[in-house]
Amino acid sequence: MGKGKLWTKEFIVVSLINTLIIMVYFLLMVTIAPYAVEEFNAPASVAGLVSGIFIIGCLIGRLMAGRIIQDNGSKKTLRFGLAFFMITTALYYAAINVPLLLINRLLHGISVGIVSTAAGTIVAQTIPENRRGEGIGYFSMSAIVASAIGPYIGILLTRNSNFSMIFLFNFILAMICLVLSFSMNIPGQQLSNKNQDKGEKGIKLSYFIEPKAVPISFVALVIGFAYSGIMSFLSIYAEEIQLEEAGGFFFLVYATFVLLSRPFTGKWMDQKGPNIVVYPCLIIFALGMLLFSQAHQGWTLLIAAALIGLGYGNFISIVQAIAIKVTPRSRVGLATSTYYILYELGLGVGPFLLGFLVPITGYRGLFFAMVFVILVSIILYYILHGKKERVPNQRREKEATL
Template sequence: MKKGSLWTREFVTVSTINFLLTLTFFLLIVTIAPYAQSEYGASTSTAGLVSSIFIIGSLIGRLGAGRVIGDIGSKKILWIGLICFFVISSLYFFTFNLGLLLWIRLLHGIATGIATTATGTIIAQILPVSRKGEGIGYFSLSAILATAIGPFIGVLLLKLENGFQWMFAFGVALAIICLIMYSVVKINVPTGGSYAKHETKGSLLSRFIEPKAVPISLIALVIGFSYSGVMSFLSFYAEEIHLVSASSYFFLIYAIVVLFSRPFTGKLLDLKGANIVTYPCFVIFAIGMLLFSQATAGWMLLVAAACIGLGYGNFNSVAQAVAVKLTPPHRVGLATSTYFILFDIGLGVGPYLLGFLVPTMGYRSVFSWMIAVILCCIPLYYILHGRKDRELLETKTVTETASI
């Protein structure tokens, strides 16, 4: 790989695999609850568990993959994740009761957590030091696009005769495509054993979590929590405020804004550090949440989508890049899993906790309170990372450059 090159065959292939894995997740997240209800008569709460237990599995997969990725290598971990992903995707055809469906969803989440931790680690390993922020920004677009396209495809498949079977078949087909793509590309990354060579001591916790990635990941947890209500309650909220038609374009506008802004924010991160991007992201996200909470017309909802995409959407890639940049190369896998574990906790716990508030406060009030949560991240970010951003990143860049 030439020094400074970004759009290599390895980069495109791994990013595409990550897109297909995430696409499957979002395709099923919006369709599996109706499947549980129609096929097994599941209650609303149980159907919700069928949907959300996948995230629990993903956390387990990330935790395990992050720990062993330095020992056996990110390439082998991705093979393990993709093979398990294919096998478990096939098991949906052999589900005979609700209990078995829950187990399959849990295992599917574990496989996805393993595979996506590996893809994120490989990307961090193959990117040139000088373009890490920009490269991770482009890579994370694969997940952003999947959040918009996955639910759309899922709804289309459900309209077909035997729609659920088509949905499962589509998932298996995507798993096969991932395996084929990965088998034909050569990726030059450490083959394993790097963790053992560098780590002789350390607490039990440090073997599963990267401490240097925790501060920025905690901010991601809070930001993920503040966004989780938008992701989970948009359809209910839009129906309540009579903006269902406009809401159907919400995630499309969100994805378009992220798609066009992400390259610029990634370059800024590499050139100027995280602060110049992160602080505006917090403010713009808060403005977007304000518009979202007070929307009375379709244009307000769509402008809110653009602001949330520009603020929240870009913060994600910046935070992930920071977590990787601050971490020793042999612990990049742990840093990647640490970031996504805490981020996923925010996304996963948020709807559950906010769901208790909605009946008494209403959607508008709940979303209004999220503005305060977002703004609280500004001083929290300054304390945990912002005040030392340039010094840490400059030191890290010099160290990594010297090691090349």
């Protein structure tokens, strides 16, 4: 069997669109709270809500997107989402008070949830099945790059221009994404059997969620929960242990090691199966979290960043590939949205719940406790997926004997 072409025009364009969308996402994350404070004199709690309500919108958008893709196809869903994204990007100019800003942030988040889910579905549809791990690994690197570039550009624009220029910059990127979407040749037919749906009484959970993708996505939820403390409390923790300078380089080191290793881990999954990647990744993540919790020197913190990038950073893309692999091709849209919903639920709920533990455990104790959460997730992965997994060659041999 040939390897199949991975770097098609469609794959490159949808990866670029995803990069720009996620870049705007992170750019606004670091600028919108200061905007609410400066423009509307909003208190810190309200400014935090203005920032965080976007994530709630993303979850709503992902929940909607899976069904929209099933009924209308990924191409139409992507273009609809991008048009919605462009409109809500422009509406920041019309948000003349905090309530309107909150409403637009929610709608903007919904648009990002729809676009990113449609983009992930298109990738799953266009890459060869025997290169799925590699392809999704490369595609997910677009989000890693965007999450590093977005905040940097946001801070740069805040220092050297005004918020109107930031909104204009985002609107131009939104228009570029919409124009790019018309250059792709993606099958536009719906994926579901509408007649079958009409014959079903009531609305079932499977109408919005892919049940076969839930077990592995639940493992992603647990791992996202464990990682969420780093994402939310790193700056406070680094200040507390007097390693602010090293903390400033943490995500740069993290992203570097993800980018360097992601192409190899995707290929290993395609050739040897996911188990050969997942178990080492979880062990490395646990080691990185342990080192992170006990860091007393800057170099220790940065080694922890490298280990967490190798472990957590690769695990997440492999799990997404598994969620798509275990799902019928006609329901990849629902599988993609199911994965994102559960994974981001772990990222979103984590900081809120972990915040209650900080007064009891302190930050070191909190991160040390997450080591055990990661170790439990190894057992969880084995029960929910790992014990049923065979390497590709074994699977083909079994199929040949049937």
